[in-house]
Amino acid sequence: MPTLGLIHNSATLVPIFTEIAARVMPADVKLLHFVDESTIKNTIAAGHLQKSTMRQVVRLVGSAFDAGCDVAMVTCSSIGKAVEMAAELYDQPVLRVDRAMAEKAVASGTRIGVVATLPTTLQPTADLVRRVAAEQGKAIEIVEHLCEGAFQAVMAGDGAKHDRIVSEGLTEGMKGVDAIVLAQASMARVVASLPEGAVSAPVYASPELGMEHARTVLAGLGQ
Structure with missing residues (x-):
């Protein structure tokens, strides 16, 4: 087995x-x-x-x-x-x-957004996307967005506030990107709750x- x-x-x-x-x-x-x-x-x-x-x-x-x-x-x-x-x-x-997620994002375009609720997750995820692009010989631009206060909110038991901050990051902070990478798995449910067309690019979760x-x-x- x-x-x-x-x-x-x-x-x-x-x-x-x-x-x-x-x-x-x-x-x-x-x-x-x-x-x-x-x-x-x-x-x-x-x-x-x-x-x-x-x-x-x-x-x-x-x-x-x-x-x-x-x-x-x-x-x-x-x-x-x-x-x-x-x-x-x-x-x-x-x-x-997150390796497969980074590969999908790099294949999707050249301007890639990385969204996170923690700086300690934002940087390693952005670095991984950069490395995958370098391995493929592809020039990319990374747009980093930290959803300030979202992690603290969810840790305090306020899931609604977390979701509100993350949804703002996805809709407002990610305009003009070709693909969006979620640095934390917990953010995927926020994407699922947004109305169709609210996010302008394909979103990849790990x-x-x-x-x-x-x-x-x-x-x-x-x-």
Whole structure:
């Protein structure tokens, strides 16, 4: 039975990825979830990805493989650099949830908007899009937009305020772009709630695209 290990920084992501897996994964794929909130909380507190957090991510990936997973995917964009480090250290596939999203966005045009509710997620996501474009030899322009106060609102339990700030960022802050990248998976539900035509460009979120990529990787293991 092929097994996918999903490493999260919040328990709220478990049902989201379980639901996506039910739709996109073959019935014989087993999921194992690993949750460690310290990876994001310590990164936010420090304002950047620390070496101690990188080591913790590497350990979490190792735990997933020790538990019998064939592929490990980290579902947080803020710690992408640590995921790439882990990929160098293990023989089994280690995936970034946002890689497929970045590739889709780069393929969509040259002016790419990146929206985030945290600066610690905005920068790594924008950097990933730049790197993917460089690998493809494509010149792009990135328009960064930080939805100030949205993360604090959702942490305080005010989901409505979070959604209002994010929707303003998507509609007002992203005018004139060819594609929009959501730096946080939690923002996808805001896009779904907006009226048709409110956002001028295609919007890419990592969970669905990341899981589809993981499906392809799992399928290739048996060949």
